[in-house]
Amino acid sequence: MGFDPHEPEQRSQLKDALSAADITVGELWLRYFSMSGSAGEYEVHAYLQGLISLPVTQRDLLALACNEMIAETPPKYAPYADQIVGAEPDDVPSGEVRRRDAPPS
Amino acid sequence: MTRLPLDDLTATIARIRGLLLTEEKVDRAVSLLARAIKESMPGNPGTGVSLLDAGGKRTSSASTDAMVEQADAIQYSLGEGPCLTAWASEEVVIIDDVHTDDRWPRWRDAVLGMPVRSVVSTPLMAGKEALGALKIYSALPGQYDESTGRVLSLFAGTAATLLAHIQGSEAPLKMTESLKATVSSRDLINRACGMLMERHGVSHDQAMQELIKNARAAGATLVEVSEQLVTRVPPAER
Numbered sequence: 001m002g003f004d005p006h007e008p009e010q011r012s013q014l015k016d017a018l019s020a021a022d023i024t025v026g027e028l029w030l031r032y033f034s035m036s037g038s039a040g041e042y043e044v045h046a047y048l049q050g051l052i053s054l055p056v057t058q059r060d061l062l063a064l065a066c067n068e069m070i071a072e073t074p075p076k077y078a079p080y081a082d083q084i085v086g087a088e089p090d091d092v093p094s095g096e097v098r099r100r101d102a103p104p105s
Numbered sequence: 106m107t108r109l110p111l112d113d114l115t116a117t118i119a120r121i122r123g124l125l126l127t128e129e130k131v132d133r134a135v136s137l138l139a140r141a142i143k144e145s146m147p148g149n150p151g152t153g154v155s156l157l158d159a160g161g162k163r164t165s166s167a168s169t170d171a172m173v174e175q176a177d178a179i180q181y182s183l184g185e186g187p188c189l190t191a192w193a194s195e196e197v198v199i200i201d202d203v204h205t206d207d208r209w210p211r212w213r214d215a216v217l218g219m220p221v222r223s224v225v226s227t228p229l230m231a232g233k234e235a236l237g238a239l240k241i242y243s244a245l246p247g248q249y250d251e252s253t254g255r256v257l258s259l260f261a262g263t264a265a266t267l268l269a270h271i272q273g274s275e276a277p278l279k280m281t282e283s284l285k286a287t288v289s290s291r292d293l294i295n296r297a298c299g300m301l302m303e304r305h306g307v308s309h310d311q312a313m314q315e316l317i318k319n320a321r322a323a324g325a326t327l328v329e330v331s332e333q334l335v336t337r338v339p340p341a342e343r
Contacts (some may be wrong), residue, residue, distance in 0.1 A: 034287040035327045036294040036313070058309050060317050061327075068326050 008050065010059055014066060021070045032065040070101055136167035138239075138264050142257070143169045146241055147247060152176055155269065156229070156237035157192055163237075169212040172219055173242055179215045186212040188238040192224040195235050197254040202246035220244035225253050227261045231269030239264070288327045297331035 020026060025048060029041040039058050040049070046052045047062075071073075135154045142152040153168035155177060163181050168174045180186030186209050187193050187198040200206045203213055203222050226240040241249065294316070301312035319330045 030287060036298070038292045055310070057313050057317070061313070063325060064317055064320060092296045102291065 003075070004056065007053060007059065011048065011050060012057075014063055017066055017070065018048075021066070021071055021073060027069070028062065029064055031069055032062050032068070035061055035065055037061045037065070044099065106299075118191060126337050132167065134267065137167050139167045139259070141324055142239065142241065142260055145255075145256075145260075148245070150241045150243040150248070152239070152241045154229075154239050154264075155181075155188060157235075161189060161192070170242075172221065172238070176219060176242060177240070180212055181202065183211050183215065185209045187225045188223050188240050190229045191238045191240075192235050195228045195230060196252075197225065197227045197252055197258060199249055199251070204246070212288060222246040223247040223248040227257045229261050229265040229268060231265040234264055234269070236268055240298060294327055295330045297334040298342050300334060 014039070025045055026041065029037075029044045032039075032044065033041075037058060039054055043052060043054070044062065047054045047059075117205070135156065139152045139154045142154075144151065146152070151168065151170035151173040153166065153173040155166040156164050158164050161184075166174075166177065166245055168177065175261070177186075177188065187200055191198040200208075203224060206213065208221060221242045223243045223246050224240065226238050239257055241253070241257065241260070260308055297316060298309055298312040301307065301315055302309060305312075305315075307315070314329040316327060316330060316334075319325075320327045323330060325341060
């Protein structure tokens with residue numbers, strides 16, 4: 001099976017999108033698998049490396065899986081001073097203990 | 106309808122993917138780690154490793170000396186101490202002299218009679234998750250400073266990556282949840298595909314392409330368009 005002329009471009013832009021959104025191949029594959037994708041995790045790795053070719057439907061499913069995951073990622077906002085936990089202990093209402101990675105309320 | 110034995114399936118998949126090793130292996134890895142740290146630190150200190158679950162409960166631990174085990178057990182029974190702080194704050198904790206440090210008064214009072222004077226503890230961070238803490242206890246005061254903390258952090262970084270994969274207790278739970286969701290959405294999408302195949306007399310591949318097209322046009326997810334298709338039969342076809 002030869003390469004579709006658009007395949008290299010589609011693959012490389014998928015890779016760019018994955019790295020920009022900080023999505024691992026494992027995460028992408030799981031999502032793609034849940035969307036009834038038929039290639040295995042290993043094949044998806046190989047496809048992203050340009051080692052094997054995937055049919056257009058599977059490639060589009062991977063793209064859709066990636067895009068759905070990007071759409072679900074909450075955008076990162078800059079916090080205000082009173083949202084920084086631990087900066088001013090007096091400003092945090094008593095009893096409110098949050099881990100540092102808790103999202104600002 | 107027969108229920109899928111999801112728990113078995115989860116464990117099988119997790120094991121195949123190397124996520125799950127037995128508890129024995131976790132304990133062994135943890136105790137090797139404690140020994141490696143002890144060997145690499147000057148002055149023959151006592152070292153230990155504790156793995157904690159999300160609620161701060163100890164799931165696994167190993168130490169090189171009985172004294173470490175004891176001082177640790179006191180921390181977890183009191184719910185305070187340097188390792189718990191290292192784990193919760195995700196920062197290195199250094200105690201120059203236990204006798205003069207009053208950050209953990211109850212723990213200090215409990216270990217006063219023990220050969221524990223200086224302590225350094227670093228969190229075990231795997232990605233954004235704190236898995237537990239590494240600690241070194243020395244019988245002499247003033248043994249550790251920031252540079253010891255840095256060395257210990259280097260250990261912690263490598264160790265946590267490994268431990269994140271062998272730590273078995275929560276992995277099956279997480280796997281079950283994601284596996285259930287994965288299997289059911291895969292089911293749903295395939296059912297929607299089947300309906301399109303029957304309705305339009307097309308192949309599975311063409312049906313899938315149509316679903317993708319619909320999802321893109323509607324700005325919805327593949328699961329959403331499939332759900333709509335499966336649950337709503339168009340009036341024309343009743």
